Amino acid sequence: MKNAFFLSLLTLFSLPAFSAMPDGNAEAGQTKAFSCQFCHGTNGVAVKDGYPHMNGQNALYLYKAMKAYQNDERLGDYGKMMKQQLSALNDQDLADIAEYYAKQP
Template identity: 40%
Template sequence: MQRWLGALPLLMLLWGQALAADIEAGKAKAVVCSACHGVEGKALIPGYPHLAGQNHAYLVKQLKAFKEGSRKEPLMLPFMAPLTEADMENLAAYYAGLK
């Protein structure tokens, strides 16, 4: 049993890398978002939220809520429909990494 416990940190590191979001893919997907939320995630339109620097988990939660329909915003619906789970993770990672 102790032999396996020693490998636990390595397994956790590898698991985290497997689940790591692709920031470059998120940046590519964010091109569409930039029309309302700004090129660097800072909205130019009053009343639209800044996405730069937001918490990753919060962004994923909100994107999922839009996609599932529990958070209603008609303007977001056409943009959310094609997003996959990976797309949402990647977008969140991209915006969370901006200052």
């Protein structure tokens, strides 16, 4: 009985709706990150002062940061610009981009 309860919890929390982010594909992310490179660099090292480096960051952190911009949870000086840049991207796109930059040295 106890094992069945834990198995049902495990099943419930492994459903896609409860996933933190989709599995990212770094190769796809490199292509999808085209417009990101103008501020964050092709390898995640920012080319402009005041812009964050994204290379080697945790993929989940990057994903959640992009989602926060999309959802107006990160406003700041660059919030509107980032929201516009991310407006055409879906969750898979964000996960792919996050995975790409996370794998950059």
